[in-house]
Structures are given as structure tokens and as C-alpha cells.
Amino acid sequence: MANNNMMKKKMVCLAIVFLSMGLVARVSGENELIVLNTENLSLVMEVDDRGVLLHRYFGKRLQDPSPFLSKTLYRTDEYGTRNEAYSTMGGKNFREPALRVTHHDGDLNTELRYARSERMIDHDKNRSELVIHLEDTKHPFRVKLVYRAYRAEDTFTMHAEIENGEEGEVVLGNYYSFYLPVEARGYWLTHFHGIATTEMSVVEARLTPGMKTIQSRKGLRSTHSENPSFLLSLDGPLRENGGEVIAGALAWGGNYRINFDLDEFGTLNISAGINPYASEYRLSPEETFVTPEMVFTYSARGAGDASRNLHDWARKDGLYDPAAIRPVVLNSWEGVYFDFDEKVLREMIDGAAALGIEMFVLDDGWFGNNYPRNSAAAGLGDWQVNKDKLPGGIDALARYAESKGVKFGIWIEPEMVNPRSDLANRHPEWIVKAGGREVPTRRNQWVLDMTNPEVQDFVFDTFDSVLKLSDRISYVKWDANRHIESVGSAWLPPERQSHFWVDYTRGLYKVYERIREKYPDIIIQACSSGGGRVDYGSLKYHQDFWTSDNTDAFSRAFIQYGTNLVYPAIATGAHFSHVPNRHTRRIIPAKFRMDMAMTGRLGFEMKLADLTSDEAAPIKKAIAQYKQVRDIIQFGDLYRIVSPYDESGYYALMYVSKDKKRALFFAFCLDYKGYLSTVNFKLNGLDGDTSYRIRELNNEKPAFWAEGRNIDGDFLMKEGINPNLQNIYQSMVLYLEASQDGSKPEEKGKQQTSTATVIHTEEF
Numbered sequence: 174m175a176n177n178n179m180m181k182k183k184m185v186c187l188a189i190v191f192l193s194m195g196l197v198a199r200v201s202g203e204n205e206l207i208v209l210n211t212e213n214l215s216l217v218m219e220v221d222d223r224g225v226l227l228h229r230y231f232g233k234r235l236q237d238p239s240p241f242l243s244k245t246l247y248r249t250d251e252y253g254t255r256n257e258a259y260s261t262m263g264g265k266n267f268r269e270p271a272l273r274v275t276h277h278d279g280d281l282n283t284e285l286r287y288a289r290s291e292r293m294i295d296h297d298k299n300r301s302e303l304v305i306h307l308e309d310t311k312h313p314f315r316v317k318l319v320y321r322a323y324r325a326e327d328t329f330t331m332h333a334e335i336e337n338g339e340e341g342e343v344v345l346g347n348y349y350s351f352y353l354p355v356e357a358r359g360y361w362l363t364h365f366h367g368i369a370t371t372e373m374s375v376v377e378a379r380l381t382p383g384m385k386t387i388q389s390r391k392g393l394r395s396t397h398s399e400n401p402s403f404l405l406s407l408d409g410p411l412r413e414n415g416g417e418v419i420a421g422a423l424a425w426g427g428n429y430r431i432n433f434d435l436d437e438f439g440t441l442n443i444s445a446g447i448n449p450y451a452s453e454y455r456l457s458p459e460e461t462f463v464t465p466e467m468v469f470t471y472s473a474r475g476a477g478d479a480s481r482n483l484h485d486w487a488r489k490d491g492l493y494d495p496a497a498i499r500p501v502v503l504n505s506w507e508g509v510y511f512d513f514d515e516k517v518l519r520e521m522i523d524g525a526a527a528l529g530i531e532m533f534v535l536d537d538g539w540f541g542n543n544y545p546r547n548s549a550a551a552g553l554g555d556w557q558v559n560k561d562k563l564p565g566g567i568d569a570l571a572r573y574a575e576s577k578g579v580k581f582g583i584w585i586e587p588e589m590v591n592p593r594s595d596l597a598n599r600h601p602e603w604i605v606k607a608g609g610r611e612v613p614t615r616r617n618q619w620v621l622d623m624t625n626p627e628v629q630d631f632v633f634d635t636f637d638s639v640l641k642l643s644d645r646i647s648y649v650k651w652d653a654n655r656h657i658e659s660v661g662s663a664w665l666p667p668e669r670q671s672h673f674w675v676d677y678t679r680g681l682y683k684v685y686e687r688i689r690e691k692y693p694d695i696i697i698q699a700c701s702s703g704g705g706r707v708d709y710g711s712l713k714y715h716q717d718f719w720t721s722d723n724t725d726a727f728s729r730a731f732i733q734y735g736t737n738l739v740y741p742a743i744a745t746g747a748h749f750s751h752v753p754n755r756h757t758r759r760i761i762p763a764k765f766r767m768d769m770a771m772t773g774r775l776g777f778e779m780k781l782a783d784l785t786s787d788e789a790a791p792i793k794k795a796i797a798q799y800k801q802v803r804d805i806i807q808f809g810d811l812y813r814i815v816s817p818y819d820e821s822g823y824y825a826l827m828y829v830s831k832d833k834k835r836a837l838f839f840a841f842c843l844d845y846k847g848y849l850s851t852v853n854f855k856l857n858g859l860d861g862d863t864s865y866r867i868r869e870l871n872n873e874k875p876a877f878w879a880e881g882r883n884i885d886g887d888f889l890m891k892e893g894i895n896p897n898l899q900n901i902y903q904s905m906v907l908y909l910e911a912s913q914d915g916s917k918p919e920e921k922g923k924q925q926t927s928t929a930t931v932i933h934t935e936e937f
Contacts, residue, residue, distance in 0.1 A: 175892055186559030204242050204563035207290060209303050210234055210321055211327045214471050216320065217633035218258045218305075219239060224286035226307060226318075228258040228354050232417070232471050246775070254438050256354035259307070259318055259333070261285055262347075269384065269434045271352040271444050272333070276312050277341030284310045291773055295765065299324045300490075313338035328426075328486040329468045338457040345454040349430075351467035355419065357407035360441050362433060363476075365400040365735050370756050372397060372704035373735030375818060377411055380435050383625050388430040391586070392657035393676055394705030395618065400741040401429040401445070401708055404476055411476055413813055415855060418472045420479040421445065424709035425465035427678030428452065451660075451670045465710055476738065477857070481810050484741035488808065491709050493689070493697070498808060499774045500580065500696075501529070501742055501796060504650070506536035507724065507750050508780035511539065511547050514562050518570055524781025528789065529796045532648055532696075539563060542591050550617045554596030556635050558642065571645035582648025582696070584723050587635040588681070589618045589654060601626050605673075607661035609857050615655040623680035624673055626663035632684050640692060647694075650719070652702040660850075663783035678710070685714040698746065704732070707740060708923055717744040717774050724778050725757040726769040727902075730817040730824045730841060733773060742828070744805035747773030749792070751783075761902050763788065767795045768871055768904040772806065772826065772839055775799050795871045800894035802870075802908060805830050805837050812858035817843055823898070825854050833860040833886075834911040842898040855893035859886035865909040877905065881914045 202260045205220040206229075209349030229241045240415035246252055258774065262270040274283045276808060285307035293302045305318040317334040332350045337343045340755050360380040360650035364387050368375040378385075389395035399771045401424035409416055423429050435441050445467050456462055472478035486496040488855030503525040508518055518535065525533050541552025541559055556567055587770075590604070592614065597604070597859040606612040612619055621628045632905035640646055643759065660672050689696075699706040699715040703722035718740075721732050729747065734747055749770040752760045770776070775796070784792070805828045814825035821843030829836040838856060846852070859865065864883045870874035878898055889909075 175569050185581060188310060202253040205287075206241055207303070207305065208238055209301060209322045209329070211322050211324045211329070211421045212880060213327050214323070220287040225255070225304065226258040226285070227285050228256045231353065231355075231419070239602060242253060248438065248717050249472065251780065255577040256440060257287065257352075259316065259352050260442065260444070264777075268430050268436060269444055270347050271349040271446075272312065272316065273346035274342040275346065275734075276314065277339045277343055279309070283314065284334075285316055286310055289546050294467045295389040314343065322755065323486055323489060325724045326485040326679070327482045327490055327842055328468060328470045330468045332466045333464045335456070335462040337458055337460050342458070343456050345456060345462060347449050348454065348462060348464055349444045350423065350464040351443070351445040351469070353443045355405070355407070355440070355441045355443065355471070356439065357417070360406055360435065361406040361410045363404040363406065363411050365402065366398055369397050369702045369705070370721060370728070371732070372721045373400060373732055375731075375735045375738070380433055381442065382435050382437065385433040386430060388450070389447055390448060392428060392660070392677060393653050394425060394656045395429065396707045397702065397705045400739070402424065403431060404479060404738065404759070405443075413477050414475045417473050418479045419469065420472070420474055420476075420481065420483060420739070421467055421469035422709050423465060423467050425678065426681070426706055426708050426710040427482050428674045447675060447887070450674070451671055452674045454675060455669060455672070477854055478811060480738055483739055484811060487709070487712070487741050488743065492712050492716065492741070495743070497716065500531040501650070501799065502528045502529050502532045502534055502582070502746075502748075502776035503538055504534045504748065504776060504778050505722075507778035509757060511538035515565055515570065519573055520782050521780065522574045522577055522579055523568075524784070525579050527782070528781065529800070530579065530777065532580045532582055534584065534648055534650055535570070536584040536653075537586070539583070540566070541594070541631070543595055544591065551591050551593040553591040553618060554594040555587060555910055556585070556639060566642065568643035568645065571643040574831060575645050580647045581643070581645050582650065583639060583646055584650045584652060585635065585639055586654060587622050588623060589615055592709050602663045602803060603631070605657060605660060605661050605662065605720065608663075610661075613659050614900050618655050620655065621655050622662050622664055622677075623675040623684075625680075629680050629684050633687050637691070640695070648696040649697070650698045650700055651715075653705065682710075682714075682718060689714060704736070707736065712740075712744060719745050719746045720773065723756045724748050725754040725759055726761050727759060727843065728757060729769050730843060732819050733769075734813070734824065737811060740812060744778055745773035747771075748776040748778045750773070752779040763900045764790065764795070764871055766904050767792065767903045768839060769841065771799050771871075771906065774807070775803070791871070791873065796869045802835070802837055803833050809836075814854050814857065821852070822846060823852060824836070827856055827858060829858040833858075833863065836865070836909040838907040838909065840896055840898055840905045842901055842903040846899045848899060851895055852898060853893045854896045855891065856889040858888055858907070861887035861890060864912040866912050867891065868908045868910075870906040870908050873906075877907065
């Protein structure tokens with residue numbers, strides 16, 4: 174007995190060593206723990222004595238997770254209440270299955286058992302990959318669960334690889350990427366909704382027993398309404414700087430579904446992945462289905478840390494070319510729409526050069542000859558330069574821009590076609606349509622069938638041919654202006670029509686990959702009637718996205734606040750535009766519009782020739798200032814100070830450089846507050862031991878009392894600042910930089926004013 178106890182203790186000690194390394198540990202030859210760690214988080218699973226993979230823990234990093242091996246769950250398992258790590262239809266499970274399969278013999282049940290696992294670490298030792306192999310108890314049917322842990326970013330990803338080893342075809346019903354049981358006393362879900370021009374509107378609701386689902390069934394423009402992302406607050410409503418939060422985002426640009434299933438035992442079961450709606454997927458023998466990645470994180474300090482984790486991951490692995498500074502852009506659309514010629518475009522380029530704008534992008538309307546693109550009703554699909562508008566061609570314009578020190582970009586919408594086009598006449602079989610039924614038209618457009626390899630070749634060739642119009646093109650705005658309905662594919666056989674929703678997105682990604690292989694340095698913006706492609710599946714191939722067609726600065730406070738809860742500012746296209754705004758008709762002062770646009774990737778939507786010299790001068794100065802500080806916005810940490818959804822009537826945020834030596838603070842008044850109103854903003858995220866010199870930007874006559882002063886970060890975080898913002902559409906931008914005078918903390922107070930007396934107190 175003594176020897177057995179000693180052996181058991183040795184095994185437990187060995188388990189602790191393995192677990193601290195994030196490996197698999199076995200105790201007593203029965204159960205196993207599988208642990209994957211980041212710097213501050215742990216994900217713990219257990220293999221029970223029957224080989225079932227159970228989820229045990231996700232949260233703050235555990236020094237010793239081995240007690241899970243002996244922890245008793247007192248509730249009965251008669252109703253299948255154990256928290257499986259990847260739920261299936263079969264056995265005792267009654268929850269929404271992450272995997273639902275009809276096997277080759279008609280069997281509807283799948284019971285996965287643990288076979289083995291393997292762990293790899295990438296070359297920079299920041300990313301660990303864990304692959305868990307599961308096998309069905311009856312059929313040669315296998316699933317790999319692939320987890321990746323990003324150590325410094327405190328973020329995980331998960332996806333599944335589903336392998337058919339059976340002798341016949343199997344049909345996948347549900348095939349989610351992600352499954353996570355969560356246990357708390359209450360759950361508050363924050364997610365996003367809207368339409369074009371109101372994207373990423375924020376809503377929070379307490380979850381009640383039953384199923385809450387976020388989904389898209391549109392195939393395209395899938396993020397205009399719901400977004401495949403969420404923040405889940407545990408035990409209380411979402412707070413910015415406190416409380417437990419789980420955040421997640423699916424990296425998929427097609428139909429998606431995220432389920433929050435609160436069962437009778439108080440467990441919230443989260444499943445996420447491709448939407449199974451009308452998408453049964455047939456797998457031939459030896460075929461593997463790979464699901465998209467789900468990125469997820471945990472914070473014990475509220476939504477702020479959760480967002481910063483996701484942003485850090487995005488700038489590590491979620492965006493294309495994440496380390497490159499994004500340029501200041503002038504897009505032609507709201508300035509001239511379809512009504513332009515070479516003279517007008519050269520004037521726009523001249524205006525961009527005069528203001529210091531770095532990129533001019535020619536939007537819709539430059540192509541089509543038999544069916545000229547003079548409106549949205551014709552020409553789409555015919556990618557030849559319109560000879561009447563641009564007799565000199567694209568290359569002449571691009572070279573002219575280059576001669577002015579401005580780079581050149583161009584707009585395409587290669588997945589769509591107008592019925593009035595040469596392409597629609599030549600290839601009616603390329604159109605998405607149900608045989609024998611009328612083809613619905615939206616925005617005078619049809620959709621090309623991206624499941625068809627010939628269409629994929631056409632879309633690639635479109636991009637390739639447009640880039641060949643000039644070797645000076647360095648930016649492409651890729652648009653997609655409608656969703657898909659009345660689905661049908663002339664390419665897919667009848668028994669595989671349900672593959673369409675999946676294979677369309679896969680076909681698009683194949684084209685992206687070919688483009689990126691040939692054109693690795695071209696900037697490509699993801700646009701879809703505005704923010705219809707704001708997802709991490711699309712961003713793998715794009716440097717930024719068009720956040721919304723609504724450029725109204727007041728609306729953008731809400732749109733960009735919601736967007737940046739999940740997606741980083743470096744990718745958030747934020748443009749200054751004319752007033753009255755074309756959507757809201759609001760007239761907002763130029764300073765407020767400029768300050769709001771500076772909170773993302775700055776750009777412009779206007780005809781600059783319409784500006785007077787008095788209007789142009791402050792814009793030019795603001796652009797120059799933005800260039801000096803944009804690295805803080807694009808690569809720094811975002812701290813949300815006040816939400817625009819609060820009843821305070823303010824919106825305030827701050828970006829802080831990673832070394833905390835520089836920061837940018839933005840504040841906006843969204844409502845009239847009155848002459849007796851005062852406001853105080855605490856500048857979270859600074860270094861309390863650093864003194865910061867404060868300077869106001871975008872204001873000819875800075876009015877803030879702290880202008881030019883050195884103030885300790887400790888004071889700025891605990892007491893804060895009180896800018897004089899009382900009227901609607903007032904705004905302020907402050908630049909904070911660590912003092913370079915080398916003074917010690919106890920000396921700083923003496924430098925703040927020559928008339929003040931600073932009293933120091935001893936700490937007891």
C-alpha cells in the first residue's frame with residue numbers, strides 16, 4: 174500500500190511537470206489531462222476512463238491543474254450532462270451537436286473517443302499547436318481538433334478536420350469549428366447587428382434558458398446584419414475594465430452560425446462555425462473537410478483586455494501584412510460618383526498631393542464600352558477601360574499621380590455582373606440561379622458562381638488584367654454589392670447543390686490565394702456595400718476593410734466603437750467626407766469629422782477642389798499630424814474611456830504605444846450638455862510612473878488647461894482630465910509623450926507651475 178501511494182505521488186508530480194509545459198499527463202493509467210497555456214491563460218481538457226474528451230476549464234492560467242483528475246462532479250450523468258469538448262449527435266448527448274453525421278450505412282450516431290495527441294511549437298516559440306485525434310467507436314471516421322495558443326497575445330484558435338475513412342459517402346449535417354461549455358451564475362451576451370450604413374451596432378442581453386443564435390444565411394455581405402463575433406460577460410453585464418469576459422470571432426466570410434445554448438443545468442454551450450442551413454456536405458471516402466478557424470480569448474479584467482488580446486492576435490496572424498503602416502487614402506466615390514473624366518480625376522490627384530494624401534483610389538465607373546459604366550445599371554463584368562471617359566487609359570492617370578507623389582489605386586467588383594453586359598451575354602451558365610426559375614436581380618446585379626473553376630479563373634484573370642493596366646497600381650478596392658438568394662449552380666451536380674454555400678466561399682479564398690501568391694505587395698481593401706465583409710476570414714487576405722458607406726462622423730462614433738470591440742483600428746477605414754452627409758444629411762463641423770476619422774485608418778471621400786483655402790489649411794495640418802502619430806493608432810493598445818452608448822453623451826477613447834511612452838486621447842461630445850456641465854475622463858492605460866507632456870492636436874488655438882504641461886500618468890489615470898466639451902459636435906485630440914527632461918517623479922510637481930506649492934506626504 175505504501176509503495177502504491179508513493180508511486181501515485183510520483184505520478185502526480187510528473188503530471189504537474191508535464192502540465193506546466195502544456196503537455197498531456199496521465200495519472201494512475203486511467204484519466205488524462207490535456208493543457209494548453211498562453212502567458213496568462215489556460216485551456217484544460219480531460220480524457221476520461223472511457224476515452225471521452227471532456228472540457229474542464231478555460232480562464233486565468235492555472236499553476237497546477239492536476240486536481241481536475243480527482244475532482245468529483247456531483248450531479249448525475251444520467252442525462253448526458255458532462256461537458257464534452259466537441260459535442261456530437263450520439264451516445265448520451267442531448268445538446269446541440271458540434272458534429273452531426275449520417276454515416277455511409279445510414280447510422281445517425283457518432284461517438285468520438287480519444288486516440289492520441291501531438292504538440293508543436295513554431296519557430297518563434299510564441300505559437301503552440303495541439304492536435305487531438307478522435308475516432309468513432311463504430312466506423313473508421315476520424316476528427317482532428319486543432320488548437321493554437323498564441324502565448325504573448327493570450328489568444329487561442331480552434332478548428333476541426335473531419336476525415337471520412339468509411340467505405341462509402343458520409344453526409345455532414347453540423348460541422349462546427351468550435352465548441353465550448355461555460356459555467357457561471359449568469360451570462361450576458363454582447364453582439365452586433367445592423368444594416369448597410371448602421372453596421373456593428375451593439376446590443377447586450379442576458380441569456381435565458383434555450384438557444385440564442387447569431388447567424389447569416391446571405392452567402393455574401395454576411396456581416397451587414399449580424400457579425401460572426403461576440404463578447405460574453407460572466408456573472409454580470411459587460412464592463413470595460415472589470416469582470417470575466419470570453420470573446421470570440423469566426424474567421425469565415427460565408428454563412429455562419431454561433432449558438433448559445435443554455436441548458437437546464439445552467440451550462441452555456443457555445444458552438445460556432447459554418448451555418449448548416451441548406452448546407453449538408455457529402456464527403457467521399459478518404460476525403461477530409463477542414464472547418465474555418467475560431468479565434469477566442471478570455472479576460473478577467475473586462476472587455477478592454479479581451480479586445481486588446483484580439484487586436485494583438487490580428488496584428489500577429491489575423492490580418493494580411495500586419496506590420497505595414499496603412500496609407501492616407503482619397504477615394505473618388507463620394508466626390509464624383511460616376512460623373513468624371515480625366516480632367517476631373519487629375520484635379521482630384523492634384524488636391525490629394527497638395528494636402529499630403531498618399532493614395533488616390535479611382536472608384537466605380539471607369540470601365541465598360543459596349544455597356545458603359547455610367548450608372549450601376551450596366552457594364553459590370555466588362556473590365557475594359559471606358560474610352561470616352563478615359564481616352565488616355567489608366568496608366569497615364571497612375572503615372573500622373575506618381576509624378577505628384579501620390580500612389581494610385583482602383584476599384585473592382587469581380588464577383589458580380591450586370592444583366593446588361595457582354596459577360597452576361599457570353600456566359601449565362603456562370604450566373605448563380607435555380608434552373609427553370611427567374612433570376613432575382615438586386616442593385617441591377619447577378620452573382621457569378623464561384624464554385625465553378627472557370628469563374629474562379631475569370632475572377633483571378635480580372636484582377637490580373639486590371640493590375641496589368643499599369644505597373645503603378647498599388648491598391649485595389651474589392652467590392653461586393655449584393656447577397657445571394659434563389660441559389661443554384663450549373664456547375665455542381667444535383668446531389669451536391671447543398672455544397673454551394675460552402676464552396677462559394679472556398680472558391681473565393683482559392684482566388685485570393687492565387688492573387689496573393691502573384692501580388693503579395695498590393696494593398697487590397699475588403700468592401701461589400703460598406704461593412705459587409707468585416708470578418709477574420711476575409712482579413713487574412715486584406716490589409717483593411719471599408720467599415721461602412723455611412724461616413725457621417727456622428728454615426729461613425731457608434732459604428733467604429735462596435736467594430737473596434739473585435740477588429741483593430743489599423744484595418745478600420747475611417748474617412749472624412751462632405752457635408753451635408755449623403756446618408757444622414759447632418760452638417761457636422763470639419764474638426765469633429767477630422768478627429769473621428771483619425772481614430773481609424775484615415776482617408777477622404779470628397780472632391781477636394783471644392784475646398785476653400787481656409788478649409789484646406791487645417792485639413793493639411795491635421796494630415797501631417799496624423800502621419801506623425803498614426804503608428805500609435807495602428808499598432809498601439811486601444812483603451813475605451815467612455816462608450817457612445819452610455820447616457821453621458823460623450824465618446825472617448827485612447828491609443829497607447831506598446832512601451833507606454835506615447836498616447837493619443839480622443840473625446841467627442843455627442844449631445845448638448847449645457848454651460849454648467851463638466852466631464853472628467855480617466856486615462857486608463859498609461860504608465861503611472863511616467864510624466865507625460867500634453868499637446869492638443871487639430872486645433873489652431875489649443876484651449877485645454879494642460880497644454881504643454883508635464884503631468885504624471887498616475888494623476889491622469891486616477892483623477893483624469895476635464896476638457897471643456899459642452900456643445901454637440903465639439904471634440905478634442907490630445908497627444909501625450911513621455912517627458913524627456915529626465916526629472917525624477919518627486920521633482921515633476923515643481924515643474925508644472927511656478928506659482929503652485931506642492932506638498933509631499935510620507936506613506937505610512
